[in-house]
Amino acid sequence: MTKPAEDTIAVRIARALAERIIAGTIEPGTRLRQDHIAEEFETSHVPVREAFRRLEAQGLAISEPRRGVRVASFDLSEVKEVAAMRAALEVLALRHAAPHLTAAILDKAEQARRDCDAATDVRAWEEANRRFHRTLVAPCGMKRLLATIDDLHAASARFLFSAWRSEWEARTDHDHRSILNALRNGDLETAVATLARHAQWxxxxxxxxASGATRGAFAIVG
Amino acid sequence: MTKPAEDTIAVRIARALAERIIAGTIEPGTRLRQDHIAEEFETSHVPVREAFRRLEAQGLAISEPRRGVRVASFDLSEVKEVAAMRAALEVLALRHAAPHLTAAILDKAEQARRDCDAATDVRAWEEANRRFHRTLVAPCGMKRLLATIDDLHAASARFLFSAWRSEWEARTDHDHRSILNALRNGDLETAVATLARHAQWxxxxxxxxASGATRGAFAIVG
DNA sequence: GCGATCAAAATTATCTATAATTTTGATCTT
DNA sequence: AAGATCAAAATTATAGATAATTTTGATCGC
Known part of the structure; x- marks a missing residue:
């Protein structure tokens, strides 16, 4: 191991694979072969298998006993499902975060909002959007809730990159603006209602x- | 391996350990030593480590790199957090399940409700209560959502057994009755509102x- | 030529062994 | 006796090897 490993190797492999799956570098349905991955990361397959269990828990991979692990597929119904879960849980988190929101936190969110609107590629937009949402809900301090929301954002990002691979046009997100304004005015109900609708956009x-035909691709863009 | 293993050994170990943690057989904070567990299950520690990753994802254990795995501790704030998440997600699931609810499903829920009210010990009550909730939300068919709800129920059960270890007195749960009545009458909003309140009870x-003092123990009883 | 069948190859799941880290406990110092 | 220090023991994390299962691909029959 050339790197001064802070985390365990399994954690690093899980992160690296998650990034690729989210970015779409590895197609849904692709088999993840432990020996190949072990070779690539210059380790044995034991930490690779542990990484698989993490990806499985995140919903990024599915494992069938004795038949290996493959990148999870998804369809429109799962996109909708994740959007609905995000709406429900982010609303919950925002309600609990509201009493702890300070001017500094709202300023950080404001910056994320600007970065979002200024983004010229999909990766930059996704990063800024995630930062916007994270900044507003993190002060709730509920670890389990935040971890679940993070996993949902990972899924969202995957759907997004799958549909928008590279093209992206800058656009002003009025919902983000409304949410921030409402929070600044202490109008939690408006903020929550807007967020609930927004996350399901x-x-x-x-x-x-691949066959040359054109199909519709769907993704959460809120 | 004497058992006709359908699942992988890692899965069986994870299930067995989860049961013990939920039942309270293993105290929060207890270290889970992989070699000891491997010896008990007559395997090597490799599948044990994989089982640990599953428990970690469920929130039943926490792992610190190079310092092993221990049974997760919890406090009142986490009980509240799990209750709030359950309320939010079960409401979401019920809304999506509602169009698919049939008379047969409602009858199954009715049976679970009766078992609940008739339960004379806490384990029987928990099983029936979980069955009641599961029966009503399962028809939504949203796999990710249902899996998350299941994990939350596991956490709920743990809190409950921690507080109520064995004593339990039969009581009629009026919320369960109200939810069923509302659903029978096609009044989804009342059912949803009651469930939202109920799951946070x-x-x-x-x-x-251990020291002989008396403290308050809290648990979700809805 | 197309599908079924079976053997070879690849792959998964597991075990045993080893290196590295942390915990334990005994000893020494004050 | 209390605390610090260090070595031994226990434990975690990883590597290499093996058994069992699945997949692949070539052959045979129709």
């Missing part, structure tokens, strides 16, 4: 498939 | 600690 985009 | 009970 699903965009459609035509995507050329 | 937290009971307190005096518990004698």
């Amino acid at each position: 699903i965009g459609e985009r035509p995507v050329r498939t | 937290i009971g307190e009970r005096p518990v004698r600690t």
